[in-house]
């Protein structure tokens with residue numbers, strides 16, 4: 001977390017009152033998959049994260065390679081659907097981004113919805129925009145450790161920017 005701005009380096013104190021934060025300020029990898037790009041959903045997906053209050057700190061469009069995907073999906077390489085997954089993920093450009101904010105890993109997973117769109121509630125990206133598990137529009141890291149690993153895989157350090165949102169004090173309550 002050395003690359004986070006100074007005011008983010010501490011974890012949020014778990015509160016004296018009812019409100020409890022499970023985590024601190026985190027970063028996560030979100031990627032619009034080739035079907036999402038082809039269907040022109042990039043703007044809508046970015047907008048959901050902006051509206052929620054998260055901060056965009058990295059963004060690029062790329063053609064994913066087999067090598068990158070075998071590392072990204074290293075837990076899935078033995079699965080029977082893995083060759084199809086690679087065909088899907090290399091079928092066109094992917095838009096990869098890094099979002100930063102309080103509990104962003106868990107919150108973005110909730111915004112994206114379950115892997116299978118059939119189980120994804122309306123209001124989630126997958127529940128609103130997709131039907132089939134093999135065309136589920138978007139990726140989001142599923143743990144803080146996974147996010148750190150994936151961000152290193154998809155981005156170089158210099159591609160991630162530290163910047164201050166002017167509305168920070170409106171979206172965060174910082175304890176004195």
Ligand SMILES: Nc1ncnc2c1ncn2[C@@H]1O[C@H](COP(=O)(O)OP(=O)(O)OP(=O)(O)O)[C@@H](O)[C@H]1O
Nearest residue numbers: 076081085114115133134135136138139140141142
């Ligand atoms: N049973 C399956 N059949 C076909 N495709 C699958 C299946 N399970 C997973 N996939 C595909 O592999 C991807 C990775 O599976 P994973 O279990 O990591 O789901 P996820 O974490 O929800 O997705 P992602 O990692 O892309 O965000 C899924 O998003 C989906 O596209």
Ligand SMILES: O=c1ccn([C@@H]2O[C@H](COP(=O)(O)OP(=O)(O)O)[C@@H](O)[C@H]2O)c(=O)[nH]1
Nearest residue numbers: 081085114115133134135136138139140142
């Ligand atoms: O049975 C499956 C499971 C997963 N996937 C694809 O593999 C991706 C990664 O799977 P993971 O389990 O990581 O799900 P996610 O994290 O994407 O929800 C999914 O998003 C799907 O695109 C698939 O095609 N079939």
Ligand SMILES: [Mg+2]
Nearest residue numbers: 139140141142
């Ligand atoms: Mg996954």
